[in-house]
Each structure stands twice: as C-alpha cells, then as structure tokens.
Amino acid sequence: MSQFKIHSIQTAPGIAQPLLEGSLKKYGFVPNLHGGLAEAPAALKAYIDLTALFDQxxxxxxxxxxxxxxxxxxxHCTYCVAAHSMIAKHMVKADPAIVEALRNGKPLSxxxxxxxxxxxxxxxxxxxxxxxxxxxKFITAGYSRVQVLxxxxxxxxxxxxxxTNHIIDTPLDTAFQAEAWAEPAQSSSAKCA
Structure with a gap:
C-alpha cells in the first residue's frame, strides 16, 4: 500500500493548488499523477514545466x-503507458498499429x-x-543532433x-482505463528494494 496521498485541489499544499487548477482546466480533470506530485509542489511544477517544454x-x-x-x-510504467496510449490514439490521432507495437516492445513498421x-x-x-x-542509425534515419538532445x-x-508512479503507486484514472496496460510476459519488471 502506498504511503502517499493523491491530492485534490482542496487537499493539496497551498502552493500546488493553482497548479492543480491549471491541470483541471487543461485536461478536464486532475490526473492522479498530478495529484500525487502535488505532495511536493516543486516536483509538480517541474513536471508541468517539462511538459510545456517537451510540447515545443x-x-x-x-x-x-x-x-x-x-x-x-x-x-515498466503501467500508468504512463495507458495515459500516453490514450493521448496518442485519441488526441494525436497516431496510427493505432504504432501504439500497439510500442506497447508490446515490437519494431514499428x-x-x-x-x-x-x-x-x-x-x-x-x-x-x-x-x-x-x-x-x-538514428541520424541516418533523418534525425538531427538537436533531436538527439x-x-x-x-x-x-x-x-x-x-x-513517481512506481513509488507512489498511482491509481489509473478512469479517463485512461480503456488503455490499461500490463507488461508483456517476457518483461522483467524491477522489484522494490
């Protein structure tokens, strides 16, 4: 059982509340990952800032x-695989075959x-x-040194x-349930130390 709480806007530390309000506006709900990260407002802010940078x-x-x-x-992050499968398929409109190959650790066509x-x-x-x-191989495929970084x-x-999801045992949000993921049988997940 996790020792961490998934915060709501109301239960989060004061400095994290506006960040969670921003998550609610952006996604229509507060993802459990954000609620978990709210325990450490700096970690939540870093995650939100990295999201914005990565989108650019x-x-x-x-x-x-x-x-x-x-x-x-x-x-081996079941939460993020489900979340990004949903985002890839339904928001980005990525080819479902690409998503399935990635989820199964297979080569992409x-x-x-x-x-x-x-x-x-x-x-x-x-x-x-x-x-x-x-x-x-990465550079030859048409990517740049900038893209390496x-x-x-x-x-x-x-x-x-x-x-974060491993440590706080983040429950999967209802919004991502349709893309729930279990590791393929041949994978060896890290065990708690």
Missing part, C-alpha cells in the same frame, strides 16, 4: 508520443519511427551511454513521472 520541441506530436511511450514501456523508438529505448536501457551504430529531454521528463 521539433518532433511531431506522433513522434513525441513515440518517445514517451518507448520510455514508459522500458521503465515505419523505419524512421522505429529508429526513434529504438534510440529512445537504448537511451533508457543504457542510461544515456548510447553511441556507435545506435546513434548512427530533445530525446534526452523526453527521457528526463517521462522518467520523472514513471518513477
């Missing part, structure tokens, strides 16, 4: 969701998108120590939420 990078909306889903699957997903997974798996063929921004942003 050079990748298309679909490519941004590829990054966020690849990170979340690699980090689009070679450029697959290079993006593979590079992102490698960054997470190797804790940023990515070079040689993996980096060359933008992937790192996505990894940092999503790792904050993935790890």
């Amino acid at each position: 990078i050079s990748f298309s909306p679909t490519e941004r969701q590829v990054i966020l889903l690849a990170v979340s699957v690699e980090n 689009d070679a450029k998108m697959d290079a993006l997903a593979s590079f992102t997974r490698a960054v997470v798996k190797n804790r940023g120590a990515v070079c040689g063929q993996t980096l060359d 933008e992937v790192l921004l996505g990894v940092a942003f999503k790792t904050l939420s993935n790890y």
Whole structure:
C-alpha cells in the first residue's frame, strides 16, 4: 500500500493548488499523477514545466508520443503507458498499429519511427551511454543532433513521472482505463528494494 496521498485541489499544499487548477482546466480533470506530485509542489511544477517544454520541441506530436511511450514501456510504467496510449490514439490521432507495437516492445513498421523508438529505448536501457551504430542509425534515419538532445529531454521528463508512479503507486484514472496496460510476459519488471 502506498504511503502517499493523491491530492485534490482542496487537499493539496497551498502552493500546488493553482497548479492543480491549471491541470483541471487543461485536461478536464486532475490526473492522479498530478495529484500525487502535488505532495511536493516543486516536483509538480517541474513536471508541468517539462511538459510545456517537451510540447515545443521539433518532433511531431506522433513522434513525441513515440518517445514517451518507448520510455514508459522500458521503465515498466503501467500508468504512463495507458495515459500516453490514450493521448496518442485519441488526441494525436497516431496510427493505432504504432501504439500497439510500442506497447508490446515490437519494431514499428515505419523505419524512421522505429529508429526513434529504438534510440529512445537504448537511451533508457543504457542510461544515456548510447553511441556507435545506435546513434548512427538514428541520424541516418533523418534525425538531427538537436533531436538527439530533445530525446534526452523526453527521457528526463517521462522518467520523472514513471518513477513517481512506481513509488507512489498511482491509481489509473478512469479517463485512461480503456488503455490499461500490463507488461508483456517476457518483461522483467524491477522489484522494490
């Protein structure tokens, strides 16, 4: 059982209340992740600020969701996989086959998108120590050095939420239930230390 509370606007620390009000305006509800992060207002603000920055990078909306889903699957985050599957399919209108391949850790049929997903997974798996063929494949697929660093921004942003969800055991919001995700059987999820 989690030792953390999922805050509402009313129960959140005062400094976090306007941030949660902003979440309510943006999404029509306060995502449980935001309610959990509200325990530490600076963490919630960092997450909101990183979201805004990530939305401004050079990748298309679909490519941004590829990054966020690849990170979340690699980090075994059931909450974020469900949330970004919903966002990708219903808000961004990404090809459902891309979303399903990402959710299952499979190659993508689009070679450029697959290079993006593979590079992102490698960054997470190797804790940023990515070079040689993996980096060359990413650049050869048509991505730039700027985009290498933008992937790192996505990894940092999503790792904050993935790890938060692991630690506070964030319950999945009703809005994301249709995309609930369980890790594929061959995955080995990290266990509590």
